Amino acid sequence: MFAYIIRRLVYGIVTLFALSLVVFVLIQFSGGSPLDRLRLNPRMQPVIAQLTEQWGLDRPWYEQYFVWLKNFITPIDVAPQEGLTIVMFGKLGIWSWVAVAAFLGAAAYTVGAFFATAKANWWRTFRAFSIIGVWVAAFWIIKSRIVFALNWGTSFRGDGPVWDNIFGAAGNTFRLGLTALAIALIIGIPLGIYQAIRQYSFFDQMGTMLSFITFSTPIFIIGVMLQLILAFYLERWTGVKIFYVVGMTGSGYEELGRGLFGLPSLAQLGDVIQHLTLPALSIAAISMAGYSRFQRASMLEVMHSDYLRTAKAKGLPRRSIIVKHALRNALIPIVTLVSLDIAFMIGGAIITESIFGWPGVGRLYIGAISAIDYPTIMAVVMAIGAGVVLMNIIADILYGVLDPRVRYD
């Protein structure tokens, strides 16, 4: 198992290397220059010369690539100017450190668990949850940016260090993406299961129809419709502003007061939810439709399997046939789907983030592309690539947890 993970990681690094080369070449040969906008202004000539020199734009592309690559993997100092104590209990909050501890513990535990031979059911469940724990902890670490930084360069648009931009935006993107994912999973999976066990019922037909409609509606239509109905008209009818259509928090967010340990207060949480609901719902609607379709299909396949007939012939009540025997088998194919969705979530939701003014990776990315800001473009591409590679490995490990036929030795 351990050897398997290491092997997959090595393959992953090779893949990422190839990805970086291809994308870098594509950017270089797609025409245009990051300095084109400055050229329109005759007084900028000296600046252009200086920036060309500074960013190395006059050198051949392969030289630029290797400079970028070398920097990309070189750590730079993160200076917690206020000192460790302040970092721990002040600016970043105690929870960051709890998260680091949890992450290290969960990571060590996860690796250890795969070498253990215990087969009790609670152990397997616990093991599966520990993987989720690792991810939640990783999210906190990313959000607090406390571990270290790499020299990912400075944005060509004058936004400052790319590393800070990416991880700042990643926190926002994860807030949106994870909420959307949670909604989609909590509604989509049970919906698909219910449709399968009541196949061809009125509910099933309605679910199928709604899923197809939602799945085939472009997200910019869903987003704008939600804004129109749940924000604009709802406010007009009720006279109360329930949902906001732009931004992550209201302008008076900080004045709402902090809660314990520097965590958001209830009022702040409410404000966050008011802003988060609509964009999260737009993304969730489409994934939900997809998940319910996949779940329905895989559940139906299991429902007609021989071992389910065996379970019935044993005299098991219908409930435990579905919950114990059908569900676990039917969840296996969904793992791939969801893990890839999580991987692409790192790249942000370009359209949704644009519609709802959400300062996530997607907006950063689209802005960087239009300005040929290649340090930012490369960083986002590499983040998505790393996400896909990692999530694929995690999906394969999860397969082993759910399905004893797939164990890697």
Next chain:
Amino acid sequence: MADPLLNVEDLRTYFSTEEGVVKAVDGVSFQVQAGERRGVVGESGCGKSVTAMSIMRLIEPPAGEIVTGKIEFDGRDLLQLPESEMQDVRGGEIAMIFQDPMTALNPVYTIGDQLMETILLHQDVSKSQAREIAINTLSDVQIPKAANVMEDYPHQFSGGMRQRVMIAMGLSCDPKLLIADEPTTALDVTTQAQIMNLMLELAEQRNTAVLLITHDLGVVAGFCDNIQVMYAGSIVERGTGDEIFHNPQHPYTWGLLGSMTRLDESQQERLNSVRGAPPSLINPPKGCRFGPRCDFATDICREALPILHQSQEGQKVACHRSDELDLKAMTVGVG
């Protein structure tokens, strides 16, 4: 004779499809005595498995439905039982073994989990007692190191071993009737014999009645007290093994026997087959259902459906001409 363990009367199980109603089982009646070994023989699609599934009430509406009939088991009509009581019968009093052991076990749970699940469901025992029973039953079906394989998953087992597990699962609660639906079809020949002998032995020890469903005449020959031959949804001949094998009265049984390889008779150069294909069960032919494939069909066979009646030879047969034909004297394929 004492009351039979299982009494099936005029069972009709129909399936609705887009083409029409498929009469998979159309008026089947038979009885199984306690401890009896009964074989049900017939080609694919003749309604053998559907009969078994109907007894277990595993036919799923709305696609399939038991239209009429009575299935009395141990004094109760199974078709009238509420679902919750039927769940106690399934696995507890009537156990079933299926055709393909490769897919009949849930791949994500251990053998032990799946065995103990049945035991805990039907017997009032603690978990550790259930474990003990499971291990004992596994040793009964001759699985070596039974205690160790409890933690193994089905994919770590061969087909024959899995079928042993299925038998263990079926017998773990001491059912009165064991329905074995083509238990050896998916296994290779040497394993087949082992599994059949094992089942025979265990059923005898526990005085469990067995309803063996198969298309393999060789399997029933060595195993069953009584045999019934099914064709197109109904029983065409019923009798003891001796009667069926040595003195078939129905042309279909006769044809089936002629298509069998036999080690004791070497005069035949090549095997015969029953010509034609089974009739549509949506629009069965008028008259005898075997009529269109029968070498001896006459006008009456094309007009009236023969009913199962006592023949002169002793067994019951559903053929208009059974008394006039002397099938025993004829070589198959001449007519």
